[in-house]
Amino acid sequence: MxxxxxxxxxxxxxxxxxxGLPMGVAVLDREGRVLTVNSALERLTGFTREQARGxxxxxxxxxxxxxxxxxxxxxxxxxxxxxQRRMIPVRISAIPVRDASxxxxxRLDLVxxxxxxxxxxxxxxxxxxxxxLVGKSPAMERILKLLPAMAQSGVPVMVVGETGxxxxxxxxxxxxxxxxxxxxxxxxxxxxxxxxxxxxxxxGRTQPSGDIVPGAFARAGAGTVYLSDVGELPDALQAxxxxxxxxxxxxxAGARVPVRSQAxxxxSSPAFPEDMVRAxxxxxxxxxxLGDPRLALPPLRERxxxxxxxLAHFLAIYSAKFRKDVTGFTPxxxxxxxxHDYPGNVRELRNVVEYAVMVCxxxxxxxxxxxxxxxxxxxxPTGSD
Amino acid sequence: xxxxxxxIPLYLGEVAPRFDLATEVLIADVLPGEACSxxxxxxxxxxxxxxxxxLALGKGVDVVICGGIEEECYHFLRWxxxxxxxxxxxxxxxxxxxxxxxxxxxxxxxxxEEDAHVR
Numbered sequence: 348m349x350x351x352x353x354x355x356x357x358x359x360x361x362x363x364x365x366x367g368l369p370m371g372v373a374v375l376d377r378e379g380r381v382l383t384v385n386s387a388l389e390r391l392t393g394f395t396r397e398q399a400r401g402x403x404x405x406x407x408x409x410x411x412x413x414x415x416x417x418x419x420x421x422x423x424x425x426x427x428x429x430x431q432r433r434m435i436p437v438r439i440s441a442i443p444v445r446d447a448s449x450x451x452x453x454r455l456d457l458v459x460x461x462x463x464x465x466x467x468x469x470x471x472x473x474x475x476x477x478x479x480l481v482g483k484s485p486a487m488e489r490i491l492k493l494l495p496a497m498a499q500s501g502v503p504v505m506v507v508g509e510t511g512x513x514x515x516x517x518x519x520x521x522x523x524x525x526x527x528x529x530x531x532x533x534x535x536x537x538x539x540x541x542x543x544x545x546x547x548x549x550x551g552r553t554q555p556s557g558d559i560v561p562g563a564f565a566r567a568g569a570g571t572v573y574l575s576d577v578g579e580l581p582d583a584l585q586a587x588x589x590x591x592x593x594x595x596x597x598x599x600a601g602a603r604v605p606v607r608s609q610a611x612x613x614x615s616s617p618a619f620p621e622d623m624v625r626a627x628x629x630x631x632x633x634x635x636x637l638g639d640p641r642l643a644l645p646p647l648r649e650r651x652x653x654x655x656x657x658l659a660h661f662l663a664i665y666s667a668k669f670r671k672d673v674t675g676f677t678p679x680x681x682x683x684x685x686x687h688d689y690p691g692n693v694r695e696l697r698n699v700v701e702y703a704v705m706v707c708x709x710x711x712x713x714x715x716x717x718x719x720x721x722x723x724x725x726x727x728p729t730g731s732d
Numbered sequence: 733x734x735x736x737x738x739x740i741p742l743y744l745g746e747v748a749p750r751f752d753l754a755t756e757v758l759i760a761d762v763l764p765g766e767a768c769s770x771x772x773x774x775x776x777x778x779x780x781x782x783x784x785x786x787l788a789l790g791k792g793v794d795v796v797i798c799g800g801i802e803e804e805c806y807h808f809l810r811w812x813x814x815x816x817x818x819x820x821x822x823x824x825x826x827x828x829x830x831x832x833x834x835x836x837x838x839x840x841x842x843x844x845e846e847d848a849h850v851r
Contacts, residue, residue, distance in 0.1 A: 402843050405749045406821035409800040414743050414753045428750055428800030430819050430839070670782060670808075 371458035393430025436461040484650035498524035503612040505637045508644030511694030514615040522571040530570030533563045537579040546600050553601030564597045567610040577614035578628040585630045592636045647689040661700040673704050676712045735761045736794040740824045747820050751801040752781040768832040781805045
């Protein structure tokens with residue numbers, strides 16, 4: 348095997364070569380101390396190369412293997428904890444660098460970030476397969492089937508549902524499942540806000556210096572702009588949205604030249620577009636452009652078969668969150684929870700379970716652990732019988 | 733000033749690089765500004781984030797000095813009013829002495845810097 352001439356090796360700009368690699372690289376001496384790291388590993392671990400230099404690599408890479416079987420049989424999938432306290436799934440491979448006699452001089456540890464792969468796997472395995480949305484009723488199963496198809500399209504989508512039915516979660520799921528998932532998801536609440544502020548928030552504004560403060564459409568880039576409660580938008584801004592949907596451009600407040608925007612629009616409302624048009628809260632031309640396709644989220648009282656499933660779902664989440672060994676409900680508490688009509692929908696049910704797990708000191712949640720207002724509501728009809 | 737009970741997860745006599753993987757911990761009572769005791773070493777048969785948090789709370793620990801710690805665990809301990817000095821890379825005794833001297837802070841790297849062969 349012909350060796351690379353030493354003068355050629357000496358002339359190489361090794362740091363620049365390492366910085367050009369997409370995965371993290373740590374160059375280690377024979378004792379496993381860091382000689383240098385490339386910029387990808389700096390970003391992954393949060394340690395600069397100056398901080399890492401001379402430090403045993405286990406204190407920089409901090410993988411799940413460092414304290415178990417290092418040097419490991421490589422490559423291996425594990426996880427690291429970076430300086431920002433994030434646990435990141437990674438694949439680590441090691442390459443020994445030897446001289447002509449076979450003596451190991453250095454070791455290169457390659458660290459690949461597997462976050463995107465794991466994220467995709469998790470999304471595919473989630474109940475219902477999508478975001479935080481769960482439900483076993485036919486209505487929810489239909490929505491969970493529709494979502495991936497709608498996500499693939501770039502057309503605007505209207506999400507309709509009462510408060511607490513999960514409109515925000517659906518909008519986010521539409522973004523995460525779409526080809527735009529790597530781009531920003533920008534949410535704008537169209538609720539009470541001065542029209543000038545809302546205009547700047549949506550479309551940006553021109554500063555006295557001439558610089559433009561970016562609005563939601565500029566911040567989203569090729570991602571998604573989600574307008575919550577779109578019927579609350581003033582008429583003039585609704586007209587600007589129509590212009591965006593027709594021409595694909597937005598005009599910042601105080602600017603003269605419109606700018607192209609590739610963002611996708613998702614809007615939500617508690618009422619159907621036709622009803623809002625009749626009530627004079629939504630322009631017909633905007634309703635025509637936003638109204639289809641639409642996702643109508645059923646209130647919880649129309650899908651009671653989901654209540655038990657959701658109770659178990661949130662119980663598992665909050666037991667883990669509060670580190671409590673709460674595993675179920677007493678029969679009486681279960682009956683009370685199933686009898687409630689949940690005007691606040693899934694959000695209310697979630698809050699009830701969160702509170703109950705928080706105050707419960709036994710393995711099963713008893714009626715005494717349920718919020719007092721819920722018990723009072725449930726007791727009222729019984730008392731009048 | 734009252735004594736503070738300090739917990740340091742250990743690995744090879746160093747502050748363990750990962751809080752959740754430490755198989756033993758050092759627990760020492762420290763009076764800030766004075767020489768600290770050697771402390772006691774407690775084995776952790778099945779290391780885990782939850783197990784170590786429970787151990788810290790069960791032993792009435794005031795301060796955890798550690799390397800990498802996950803966000804959730806960090807905030808849980810803070811919520812339980814345990815001070816956490818994380819991202820510390822050092823020999824355990826060095827970290828403890830620095831803490832006793834009042835000069836240890838999160839992010840301290842206390843290994844002597846070696847000459848690098850690569851820029």
